[in-house]
Amino acid sequence: xxxxxxxxxxxxxxxxxxxxESERYTTPMMTVGNSRVFFSTDREIDLYELEELCxxxxxxxxxxxKVKKAIQHSFLVVSMWEQRGTQRRLVGFSRATxxxxxxxxxxxxxVHPDFQGNGLGKALMRQMIKRLRSEDISNITLFAxxxxxxxxxxxxxxxxxxxxxxxxxxxx
Amino acid sequence: xxxxxxxxxxxxxxxxxxxxESERYTTPMMTVGNSRVFFSTDREIDLYELEELCxxxxxxxxxxxKVKKAIQHSFLVVSMWEQRGTQRRLVGFSRATxxxxxxxxxxxxxVHPDFQGNGLGKALMRQMIKRLRSEDISNITLFAxxxxxxxxxxxxxxxxxxxxxxxxxxxx
Numbered sequence: 127x128x129x130x131x132x133x134x135x136x137x138x139x140x141x142x143x144x145x146x147e148s149e150r151y152t153t154p155m156m157t158v159g160n161s162r163v164f165f166s167t168d169r170e171i172d173l174y175e176l177e178e179l180c181x182x183x184x185x186x187x188x189x190x191x192k193v194k195k196a197i198q199h200s201f202l203v204v205s206m207w208e209q210r211g212t213q214r215r216l217v218g219f220s221r222a223t224x225x226x227x228x229x230x231x232x233x234x235x236x237v238h239p240d241f242q243g244n245g246l247g248k249a250l251m252r253q254m255i256k257r258l259r260s261e262d263i264s265n266i267t268l269f270a271x272x273x274x275x276x277x278x279x280x281x282x283x284x285x286x287x288x289x290x291x292x293x294x295x296x297x298x
Numbered sequence: 299x300x301x302x303x304x305x306x307x308x309x310x311x312x313x314x315x316x317x318x319e320s321e322r323y324t325t326p327m328m329t330v331g332n333s334r335v336f337f338s339t340d341r342e343i344d345l346y347e348l349e350e351l352c353x354x355x356x357x358x359x360x361x362x363x364k365v366k367k368a369i370q371h372s373f374l375v376v377s378m379w380e381q382r383g384t385q386r387r388l389v390g391f392s393r394a395t396x397x398x399x400x401x402x403x404x405x406x407x408x409v410h411p412d413f414q415g416n417g418l419g420k421a422l423m424r425q426m427i428k429r430l431r432s433e434d435i436s437n438i439t440l441f442a443x444x445x446x447x448x449x450x451x452x453x454x455x456x457x458x459x460x461x462x463x464x465x466x467x468x469x470x
Contacts, residue, residue, distance in 0.1 A: 272461035289444035292464020
């Protein structure tokens with residue numbers, strides 16, 4: 127109870143608007159090995175390129191029509207791109223749903239295997255957090271597979287605070 | 299991995315639209331003790347009445363401006379009303395955020411103490427689940443305080459399936 131209270135008695139800070147509608151942003155380039163990498167909140171993403179990225183990490187395919195709808199109705203989308211000359215390649219992706227006021231939930235965090243182990247996953251998540259915080263979201267949540275719980279912990283995520291459990295509905 | 303896969307390789311079922319935009323619905327009256335109770339998805343809720351309900355269960359107050367925004371940007375709102383003659387009283391509330399395609403997260407489940415212990419909390423949650431399922435949402439999630447984990451379990455929610463952990467972000 128104390129946990130929720132501390133979250134939801136949040137200040138009357140300035141109301142944010144949906145990032146996608148107010149502005150797009152790109153970050154300065156980061157140099158990682160031989161690659162230059164940048165982030166974007168533009169949600170006009172080639173769905174086939176996104177599918178290719180998800181294939182690369184072994185996710186099962188999802189209907190592109192539904193993926194498109196989910197992106198449209200996400201509060202925030204952050205993608206990560208490798209830039210080589212004029213060529214751009216999608217190398218990371220994440221999105222969050224939100225009520226635009228209190229809560230956000232991060233879904234579909236993916237980094238191409240060729241780009242893992244360089245701190246880019248963390249950089250991607252930090253972009254997500256920074257952006258959500260700037261929109262006055264006080265409660266940032268996610269559901270982590272066991273093998274990435276530690277990764278999220280290093281970013282400041284806590285599992286089961288005060289015994290709060292993440293739960294999923296299954297048909298009886 | 300198998301867990302997410304089974305969720306997200308969902309069928310190409312008919313696309314749903316945001317319930318709030320497509321239709322409102324009310325359920326037939328239920329008789330509980332001396333009261334007649336019905337559910338509604340209409341999100342034009344008196345914010346002071348909602349605050350009173352949340353006060354009754356001891357929640358800390360939240361800025362009404364943000365509560366209004368959160369309701370506006372929720373995918374689904376289900377409220378529960380006691381009807382006596384022409385008088386209606388708000389006795390329960392719940393809402394869900396969603397990407398309108400794959401995932402929904404249920405927040406702010408509240409039942410007035412006078413109406414607890416009659417199965418109305420379960421009826422409210424069943425309305426939420428039914429509605430989300432009818433919109434083709436395959437992954438219904440929530441974060442449960444320890445004292446209500448068992449309540450949600452009886453409704454078919456599972457905690458930490460395949461070790462997936464609910465996580466909350468805290469500043470470093």
